[in-house]
Amino acid sequence: MHDVSAEDMEKIRQAIVVAVVPAHNEERNIVHVIETMPDYVDHIVIVDDKSGDATAERVRAAQADHPRVVLIQHAENQGVGGAIASGYEWARDNNADVAVVMAGDGQMDPADLPRLLAPVVVDDVDYAKGNRFLFPGGVALIPKVRFFGNACLSFLTKVGSGYWHVSDTQCGYTAIGRNALKAIDWQKMYRRYGQPNDLLVSLNINNMSVRDVPVKPLYQVGEVSGIKIRRVIFTISSLLLRRFRERMFLKYIVMDFHPLVLFYMIGLLLAAVSAVLFGRIIWLWADEGSAPALSAIAFMFASTTSLQSFFFGMWMDMEANKSLRG
Structure with a gap:
């Protein structure tokens, strides 16, 4: 891996950077996420997906000391994809240059953020996504069941999305640029755990460039995973089959042959x-x-x-x- 140069870091500081933080019952970790957010992030948009705990209260209390924090509350639980969509819409409507997704459970390392932002801000890549498989020794840090399920879904996503060079498709640590924010209809994005897979298909239909970036896997930081591997593999596989058919029709028949x-x-x-x-x-x-x-x-x-x-x-x-x- 290569660190971001001082010149590129300066360009990142000049860009309007929005961190989208989907949060559901994250009262234990949400303040830590806010306090560890790098200073070059201009807005921290926390989307409370109708938590049943004190997540929203903790965020409101933190706003007094952290004016960058914006709180969006859902009246109904929409799933992680729905929370991310709300954050992306806020970023789009507030002229963000780039929006990065950081989990509300502290499972994404802020130290990796410049490497995700640099492709979008400096190289004009439309979408940069974290890849824990590319991080030195990263595969060994991922629980075996998660790695197996992720590897299977990564292959299916290659076929479904057309981005054959990407892997670790379930990594939610991503950065998306202004053009892509405006091109995608966020109201139609998949609302549950298949959101990263669904988004890749939409990006491909819109001819957006994508780059994988090594990021460090973080586990046992207090997160509580809501993913049931055996269930989501079949659900996301069905989603990818449907979106694959849509991509073939739109991209290779309607738009061109x-x-x-x-x-x-x-x-x-x-x-x-x-x-x-x-x-x-x-x-x-x-x-x-x-x-x-x-x-x-x-x-x-x-x-x-x-x-x-x-x-x-x-x-x-x-x-x-x-x-x-x-």
């Missing part, structure tokens, strides 16, 4: 044919003790061609999105 959609369609059609042939082979084998050689050959041809079509589609998608590598 690209033959990769044909390869994906052929792959899907032949996958269905393969499933039918495989079922026929199993049924005949159970009923008659053998299966026709022609059915077996047809199954092998259909399944192999289906995989090749999917791989060609993925390769073309990689090539089409190379320009979005921040």
Whole structure:
């Protein structure tokens, strides 16, 4: 990793930086988050997502000594994605140059913030996201169950979003620039734990550049995770499938045409044919003790061609999105 230069740091100080802090029942950590926020952050927008504890009261008390703090309270719980959307809307409407998301549980290291801001402020990258996998020794610091679930979702997000160069897609430590803040309809963003995945798809549809930045994993700092790995994997997978279809239609059919959609369609059609042939082979084998050689050959041809079509589609998608590598 490389530290941010003094020149780049000066540019960060000159930019209007907004920290969006989604908070739900974070009375134990929220004041610490406020007090450790770097001085170059101009506004600290804390979005209280209808907490059942004293989170809002702690924030109001802190405002007396920290005039940078802005409190937004939700009348109804909207989930972490909804809280981030409210913060992004505030940043957009108040002419922020860049908005960074920092968790209300203190699980994001402020020391990493300049490295996230520099790509957006200095290099004009539209979106910079933290990647704990890239941090030296970072994988060893992540609980194994979380790492496995994150790795699976990272692969699915590559396919769904078109950003094949990113990983650790569940890391919420991100920075987004002015153009992206204005381009995305935040009212339509996914409201729950699939928000980072959903946002990547929207960014790709809008041809926004994205860069991964190494950040240090922080655990056992008092946070209470609301993520149930077994549940969110299926939920986010379903979300990514739906958004993948939307991206293919909007980006490669409506806005422009690209033959990769044909390869994906052929792959899907032949996958269905393969499933039918495989079922026929199993049924005949159970009923008659053998299966026709022609059915077996047809199954092998259909399944192999289906995989090749999917791989060609993925390769073309990689090539089409190379320009979005921040």
